[in-house]
Amino acid sequence: MADTGNNASGSPIAALATASGAAGICVVRVSGEGALEVGDRLVQEAARKPSRRAAGAFFHASILHPQTRERIDDAVVLVYRAPHSYTGEDTLEIQGHGGSLPSRRLLDAVLAAGARMAEPGEFTKRAFLNGRLDLTQAEAVCDFIQAKTDRAAHVARAQMDGALGQKIGHLYGQLTCVCADVEHVLDFDEGELPDTFLERIAIRLSGLVAEAERLAATWNEGHLLRDGALVVISGRPNAGKSSLLNALLGRNRAIVHEVPGTTRDVIEEGFVLNGIPLRLVDTAGLRETDNAVEREGIGRARELMRQADLNLHVIDWSQPCDGTALRELAAMRRESVLVVLNKKDLPPAPAGREVRLPEGVPHVQASLKTGEGLAPLRASLAALLGIETESQGQPVVTLRHLSELRLAVERGRLAVEALAVGADRLVIAAGALREAAEALGRIVGRVYTDDLLDTVFNRFCVGK
Numbered sequence: 001m002a003d004t005g006n007n008a009s010g011s012p013i014a015a016l017a018t019a020s021g022a023a024g025i026c027v028v029r030v031s032g033e034g035a036l037e038v039g040d041r042l043v044q045e046a047a048r049k050p051s052r053r054a055a056g057a058f059f060h061a062s063i064l065h066p067q068t069r070e071r072i073d074d075a076v077v078l079v080y081r082a083p084h085s086y087t088g089e090d091t092l093e094i095q096g097h098g099g100s101l102p103s104r105r106l107l108d109a110v111l112a113a114g115a116r117m118a119e120p121g122e123f124t125k126r127a128f129l130n131g132r133l134d135l136t137q138a139e140a141v142c143d144f145i146q147a148k149t150d151r152a153a154h155v156a157r158a159q160m161d162g163a164l165g166q167k168i169g170h171l172y173g174q175l176t177c178v179c180a181d182v183e184h185v186l187d188f189d190e191g192e193l194p195d196t197f198l199e200r201i202a203i204r205l206s207g208l209v210a211e212a213e214r215l216a217a218t219w220n221e222g223h224l225l226r227d228g229a230l231v232v233i234s235g236r237p238n239a240g241k242s243s244l245l246n247a248l249l250g251r252n253r254a255i256v257h258e259v260p261g262t263t264r265d266v267i268e269e270g271f272v273l274n275g276i277p278l279r280l281v282d283t284a285g286l287r288e289t290d291n292a293v294e295r296e297g298i299g300r301a302r303e304l305m306r307q308a309d310l311n312l313h314v315i316d317w318s319q320p321c322d323g324t325a326l327r328e329l330a331a332m333r334r335e336s337v338l339v340v341l342n343k344k345d346l347p348p349a350p351a352g353r354e355v356r357l358p359e360g361v362p363h364v365q366a367s368l369k370t371g372e373g374l375a376p377l378r379a380s381l382a383a384l385l386g387i388e389t390e391s392q393g394q395p396v397v398t399l400r401h402l403s404e405l406r407l408a409v410e411r412g413r414l415a416v417e418a419l420a421v422g423a424d425r426l427v428i429a430a431g432a433l434r435e436a437a438e439a440l441g442r443i444v445g446r447v448y449t450d451d452l453l454d455t456v457f458n459r460f461c462v463g464k
């Protein structure tokens, strides 16, 4: 446990804040106690020493290497003073010319002037420790940088503004109140308690548990927004798998050919559906074969099918149903498959040999040649992935948040049950409520350990 309200400054850290490589400018950021003095050792002109400048000042200066006195570059220097900076510490931003060598030389000079290289996410970690943002806001910074779609960026931006942190913070506050009430009741004699007192606490608590459950249910969307969904196209050779990839992408990415076994390797393309990034994969057709290359391709296909968030299993409805396609289907998890009955422009297989799907398997009919059925196919795909609506800006949780929410829900329910039994279970209820509150506290970082901070900030890049 720790108090995040203090304004502690660490020793000065530095990192390149911009990506390395050819660019107009690069920004080296220095933060911590003594950051401005690090700047003093770099700036040549006596009148422009950063420690003598007011907060918000920016000026042009010649940058010298503090030991060799070599002129490194000229730069624009920005001065921030604690607590009014990203980290809450004294901070300098030095904007030099871009390019990998100039930026490396500038960073080297800054390190030689007394800063140490920052660890991944250390600037944001210091911002958290100085109470500039809560843990969910810090995590959102990383999500925002890594966002692959507008929708993901929008959700991350809202989380940076505190959308999730406020909800969790509110729940945490309420739960702490309930916990205090229960602990308060512990001091009473049983006869002194109003009849419905425990009942009223239990009702309040049930509402909080339901709210935690609602938040936990946003995990699927959060996972898809952050990690994307793996959608694997499978089926027998010539069923129309490559045609499906092309149709969804809207361009001829994969070779479509009447010769069975054309696609042997795995073809993967990015694709956005309702603001969710999808990894769409076309695979080798599933069949028995002596060809070693094709067999390898089929092996890879099966591996991907196991990992898929959704399998699009293509079946040619004009061909007599063969047992293999249905056996493949039976081996897939029901909730992760959508069958595409393709070639609807052709007559069906002869009577008695039509494709008959097992009861309850989600399926759509289409002709990937004419494009018929593509819109319902997209809609079913979205529905099965649980992304049919664009719930813009709703907070969505991560796996870390989910496991804490689950713990809170579990302990919350335990407390509700204990309250229902009555006064002799109050100690159990109070203990469960404390654990529930702590779980929520860890989500926003009101309660934390070094291990928790490591888990959160190790995902970051250096310089953020």
Ligand SMILES: Nc1nc2c(ncn2[C@@H]2O[C@H](COP(=O)(O)OP(=O)(O)O)[C@@H](O)[C@H]2O)c(=O)[nH]1
Binding pocket: 235, 236, 237, 238, 239, 240, 241, 242, 243, 244, 255, 256, 257, 258, 259, 260, 261, 262, 263, 285, 342, 343, 344, 345, 346, 366, 367, 368, 369, 370
């Ligand atoms: N008539 C008809 N032919 C199709 C349809 N979809 C694909 N084909 C044809 O079926 C053959 C195999 O298609 P392809 O996409 O390469 O199948 P894959 O082996 O499963 O990747 C090609 O000659 C396609 O033109 C369709 O809806 N109707």
Ligand SMILES: [Mg+2]
Binding pocket: 241, 242, 243, 254, 255, 256, 262, 263, 283
């Ligand atoms: Mg193919």
